[in-house]
Amino acid sequence: DAGVIQSPRHEVTEMGQEVTLRCKPISGHNSLFWYRQTMMRGLELLIYFNNNVPIDDSGMPEDRFSAKMPNASFSTLKIQPSEPRDSAVYFCASSLEREQYFGPGTRLTVT
């Protein structure tokens, strides 16, 4: 099993640009979670999907953030336009029951 796959691993972009982060969950898992991790705020849940349906997006910071899950094997998190305060590590995790398994993360730097 390849585990949760995220791409890109690192992204450096300029303020105002669109950023798209990608996630492939573990095959057979039915829930997918997007987290953001910063030193100041720790691990924050942004949004999660169950059976490809968004269940709770209350953690999405602003309308600049959007997430989609068009099928069971792919999800995207988009930031448009990006701002320097969006710099963080973004993790995707998937689960079948209670146990969540995390991907390696995408380190985003917005200059």
Place this chain on the structure above:
Amino acid sequence: GENVEQHPSTLSVQEGDSAVIKCTYSDSASNYFPWYKQELGKGPQLIIDIRSNVGEKKDQRIAVTLNKTAKHFSLHITETQPEDSAVYFCAASMTGSQGNLIFGKGTKLSVKP
């Protein structure tokens, strides 16, 4: 909503000593408590979990205890080794939350050889 407090924020021990990290939660409906280990540059890795129908669970050098009455749970690492150095997170969730985990702020454990 649920709130998880974790202590200490940093912990330094000598190799071979034991390490204990403690967490408290606020919502008595929480019934699942996982622990994650995060090494530098990597995603959090699930190392052990406990459900509310169990008071203690052990896996080799790692154990977790749960006190439902006091609403706190702890991670115990015995015979620590330098490779145990990492940031450890506790979390809590409840049935019906579809796996929504509420995380503590993390504990940075340093094991000195």
